[in-house]
Amino acid sequence: MITGSRLAEWLSQMVQIPSVSPDQAGPRAGVPGEGRLAEAVARWFQSLGGEVQQEEVIPGRPNIYGLWRNSHSDRWLAVDIHMDTVSVEQMSGDPFSGRIADGRVYGRGAVDTKATLAIVLTLLEAAQQTGQTLPANLLIAATVDEETQFRGAPAFARWVRRQQLPLDQLAVAEPTMCAPVYGHKGVTRLEFEVQGKSVHSSQPHLGQNAITAAAHLILALDEEHRRLQTLAPSPSEGEGGGEGGGLGLPTLTVTIIHGGTGENLVPNACQLLVDRRIVAGEKPVEVAAALEQLARQACPLPVTMEVGLRVGAFLQAPDTPWLRQLAEWSGQKPTVAPYGTNASAYEGLARECVVIGPGSIDQAHGAEEWVTIAELEKMAGIYAKWWGLRF
Ligand SMILES: [Zn+2]
The missing domain is CATH 3.40.630.10 (Zn peptidases)
Incomplete structure (x- = not known):
């Protein structure tokens, strides 16, 4: 029983x-x-x-x-x-x-x-x-x-x-x-690394500041999040059907940042972790590829991307x-x-x-x-x- x-x-x-x-x-x-x-x-x-x-x-x-x-x-x-x-x-x-x-x-x-x-x-x-x-x-x-x-x-x-x-x-x-x-939504987590050049901080013009470059990337990612919020709203929750099917809009947010090795050094690297929520109809692989492209365009220094979790x-x-x-x-x-x-x-x-x-x-x-x-x-x-x- x-x-x-x-x-x-x-x-x-x-x-x-x-x-x-x-x-x-x-x-x-x-x-x-x-x-x-x-x-x-x-x-x-x-x-x-x-x-x-x-x-x-x-x-x-x-x-x-x-x-x-x-x-x-x-x-x-x-x-x-x-x-x-x-x-x-x-x-x-x-x-x-x-x-x-x-x-x-x-x-x-x-x-x-x-x-x-x-x-x-x-x-x-x-x-x-x-x-x-x-x-x-x-x-x-x-x-x-x-x-x-x-x-x-x-x-x-x-x-x-x-x-x-x-x-x-x-x-x-x-x-x-x-x-x-x-x-429910899916998610992909992406790690970006911006590569700069380290020099003594008294002569920053001789180096390439990875943190400053990463700031450009962060703002571009924030802009991308705002663009996602202007996409056509999906049908109301519980009714389903159609593009997105009531899951709401995709979102994107920077969750972790690491950079710099000393108080008197121009930082030679800066890492960002990004959480991108995926809705129905989006392919995580394609979302990641598009964000890699966006990063290359937005960041004034070389940037690489690694994909962590990738779930539709x-x-x-x-x-x-x-x-x-x-x-x-x-x-x-x-x-x-x-x-x-x-x-x-x-x-x-x-x-x-x-x-x-x-x-x-x-x-x-x-x-x-x-x-x-x-x-x-x-x-x-x-x-x-x-x-x-x-x-
Ligand atoms: Zn559980």
């Missing part, structure tokens, strides 16, 4: 296994990475009748795939749940307590996004206990590296294509307060039958999200793709993280209906 206390127990158990992204692991992170949680998930999937496959995406950091096949059905339902969490260094209290109190489960990952992992395991356990077979084929992917470098999701997408699994519906777990999310927007039709059904079950209208998710890697992978999960993004990544048991129950009810289980 699906009870709030069983959901909370599963979730508490998962929160107690640290899985902080190694890129953000500090002294309080415990054993960094998803390795230990992945091992436990593989064991749990197996004990619940799943066929388990592992794919080592990064050394010691495998994606875990659980398959529950039903030879009488052609339908394939899939869920992607990332196992990694953000840093715990700024958290108050024990980040991995998994404390259950006040109708909530506390700790890093509780809402982002071990909650959905707890829900699917509770459902599979209850199905096993009540002797129910899922009416469709089910694939659950517990993936790595969502929070920082985004390598788990593309690996999962390639694996599905290699296995030639014809996915019909794919749910990507993130906290959405159980609302079905059909779109996610957008699916806002009015498919599945989306309408999820909206009806959750009592929440289909919407778009302000943040990015693994769904960006899944274009064309399933007939329909939705981001959905219990709890609020407001409780993710903060000094205190929690999810209410009521939200877990609500989401578990939606999943049970989606999977065709009766409790």
Whole structure:
């Protein structure tokens, strides 16, 4: 049976296994990475009748795939749940307590996004206990590296294509307060380096000041952001369709600047980090190339560019039958999200793709993280209906 206390127990158990992204692991992170949680998930999937496959995406950091096949059905339902969490260094209290109190489960990952992992395991356990077979084929992917470098999701997408699994519906777990999310922006991060020439600062005219040159570039980038804000507005949120599909306008902002090596030296280098949000219809590769061109024109000194993260927007039709059904079950209208998710890697992978999960993004990544048991129950009810289980 699906009870709030069983959901909370599963979730508490998962929160107690640290899985902080190694890129953000500090002294309080415990054993960094998803390795230990992945091992436990593989064991749990197996004990619940799943066929388990592992794919080592990064050394010691495998994606875990659980398959529950039903030879009488052609339908394939899939869920992607990332196992990694953000840093715990700024958290108050024990980040991995998994404390259950006040109708909530506390700790890093509780809402982002071990909650959905707890829900699917509770459902599979209850199905096993009540002797129910899922009416469709089910694939659950517990993936790595969502929070920082985004390598788990593309690996999962390639694996599905290699296995030639014809996915019909794919749910990507993130906290959405159980609302079905059909779109969000993508992002590309670019690092520019301006090269100058260092000389004694008493004779600056003999050198080439990389910081001053970078200032020209910064202003040009700011101008580019303002130009983006004059583009034709996309249709209103929730209505979708058309160019951009309700995702809003692209944005661009400089986030980090480094330059100079001494107080009496003309700086010979200056680096800028730029965050450019991508809307539907834009190709990250083309956006990056255009900004490289812009930088060369705007900067009076030589400038090079390196591309860091490069992730497209996610957008699916806002009015498919599945989306309408999820909206009806959750009592929440289909919407778009302000943040990015693994769904960006899944274009064309399933007939329909939705981001959905219990709890609020407001409780993710903060000094205190929690999810209410009521939200877990609500989401578990939606999943049970989606999977065709009766409790
Ligand atoms: Zn997340």
